[in-house]
Amino acid sequence: MKIIILGYMASGKSFIGKQLAKKVNYQFIDLDNYIEEKENKSVKSIFETQGELYFRKVERNYLMELLDGKDDVVISLGGGTPCYYNNMELIKSASNTRSVYLRASIPTLVTRLKSEKEQRPLISHIETDDLLTEFIGKHLFERSNFYNLSDITINANNSAEIILKELQDKLF
Numbered sequence: 094m095k096i097i098i099l100g101y102m103a104s105g106k107s108f109i110g111k112q113l114a115k116k117v118n119y120q121f122i123d124l125d126n127y128i129e130e131k132e133n134k135s136v137k138s139i140f141e142t143q144g145e146l147y148f149r150k151v152e153r154n155y156l157m158e159l160l161d162g163k164d165d166v167v168i169s170l171g172g173g174t175p176c177y178y179n180n181m182e183l184i185k186s187a188s189n190t191r192s193v194y195l196r197a198s199i200p201t202l203v204t205r206l207k208s209e210k211e212q213r214p215l216i217s218h219i220e221t222d223d224l225l226t227e228f229i230g231k232h233l234f235e236r237s238n239f240y241n242l243s244d245i246t247i248n249a250n251n252s253a254e255i256i257l258k259e260l261q262d263k264l265f
Contacts (some may be wrong), residue, residue: 095159095166096264097184099240100195101233102172102213103205104249109195109256110169116257117265120166124174128155136171140214149177156180160187173215175239185242191264194243201250202229 098110107123114121125136139148175181184192203226210216219225245263
């Protein structure tokens with residue numbers, strides 16, 4: 094089975110994805126890291142030099158490549174991946190694939206993101222916690238329709254142990 098982990102940035106997609114893959118003896122692939130390997134550039138550099146449109150196009154191509162690949166893999170997506178092109182449709186129609194939305198509250202996301210803004214191209218320019226809260230709220234509102242198409246939704250405000258237990262119960 095392919096397990097696709099999606100959600101907003103800092104919802105725990107990579108951390109939980111790695112832990113889940115280890116627990117069930119699956120390969121783990123972080124889509125952003127995969128893109129960086131294939132493009133030989135950081136996501137931040139791709140955004141800066143070639144723009145978001147180019148990034149979203151290659152992101153879709155590499156997502157299709159991974160969805161066509163072998164099973165027994167956990168793939169964590171970038172926060173925006175489900176929201177572009179027909180990416181959610183691709184995920185939903187891929188054979189032997191389950192999608193998981195890690196839903197975190199806005200206060201949880203703000204707490205997790207404020208210390209790592211510099212590494213996040215979409216929020217690196219945001220100066221205050223209030224502006225970050227407003228940005229995340231607006232973004233989540235725009236993206237929630239896509240995220241909510243997932244097969245499974247998990248409360249990502251819980252501890253990693255609780256999240257992993259709930260994931261295993263719902264997936265296997």
